[in-house]
Amino acid sequence: MRKALILGGDGGIGSAICREFRRNGWKVLAPAIKECDLSSPDSVERYLAANAGALKGVDALVHSAGINEPGPFEKIGMADFERIAQVNTFSFVRVMQHFAPLFKKKRRGHILAISSLYGGFSRAGRMPYALSKHGLNGAVKTAALELGPYGVIANTLSPGFVDTPLTRKNNGQAVIRSFEERIPLGFLAAPADIARAAYFLCSPQNTYITGQDIVADGGYSAGGFQK
Template sequence: MTQKLAIVTGAARGIGLATTKLFLDQGWLVAMVDRDAAELELVATDLAGATAFVCDVSIPDQVTATLAAIEAQFGRADALVNNAGVADFGPLEEHDFARWRRVMETNLDGVFLVSQAALALLKKCQGAIVNIASISGLRASTLRLAYGTSKAAVIHMTKQQAAELGEYGIRANCVCPGPVRTKLAMAVHSQEIIDAYHDAIPLNRYGSEQEIGEVICFLCSDKASYVTGQIIAADGGFESTGVGLPALRATKG
């Protein structure tokens, strides 16, 4: 089999689903991994070239079994996109250990477990790893003690992977999305929040799931063959503004 295969976790919706569709459009096969069996089966049914694998990336035995099944079916992995994640926000004083572990076991442990389990397949193909962190891993924000910390750890894990796996021809990079216009975000973001984000983002808008997917697919492609260990914020310039106040920004005209 010579057709390239991408493994995408958290593939049933959002950025993971958008990335899956972009890979398919480019002629790749995709192993779609998600713990939401019903939603995964629903979306995968209509995607030619995609195969659904139900797996909770935070559970070691499930990860081992899933990667074994992928190896048995495809015998290769040219790209791994560690996208699965959970967002559980709340004030710092409300972050008990249960909430901390709930976030860490998927956002951090899951990236570790799937990456380790996929290493043999990635070595065979000199594949690429793209980990999905967040702008919250690059700059602190309220209500994100566990979430932001988990994403900051993913950023550093990416650098560790790049440093150690380069000798096998494996590249590892990290994408940090800024505010993305997902159904979930639009359901919970008030107009006040939307306006505040627009004011703080130089491009004055949310990103789309497809725009994040385009960056991911580029990093997995041969066009990025000399790119590794990089942390790329796909955020409309949000991270670059630092603590600059929108009111102090020069206006047109």
């Protein structure tokens, strides 16, 4: 039975990704924040050390944890920039470091990080998030280059606007309607839409897509945003 480690597996998108892997017969490891707190390098080290045996059998590594704390960049302290980058980017780099020798030895493995449109462009008030997601895309691309010769595949998947409680909370009804008007497909993604793409990118079916940022945004970034 194939095995996946899914970080952020309790989240709106992460829980849909866990369901999709299980539906396809995979065993899923999804540590809760109290077991592996990505804002704390010590907590990540403890998790990796305590679970070293179980992690050896992992075939796919997925990062679906993330935080976004909007605000004007002039008012955001460096400690907050660092904490957001720690959760969204650096801790995942550390986890990829753990898996690199294991995947190289097996000569296979899939790595996927859920990024964002803000990994390619930004929006006023989103500097910490955009910085962390741009960095995440660069980190995963580099991993794809270094691990490709060993048969390891690494990508990011960037959702546009996903219909989760968080999206509804952070954006009023009028803003959600304006997104829907600008998305050529006419609706926000369901978490399951993202989960299916995530599963494909990590499945044995994905034999040749690597080093890419795959955008799943209903056509918004293709030009829908111009409306």
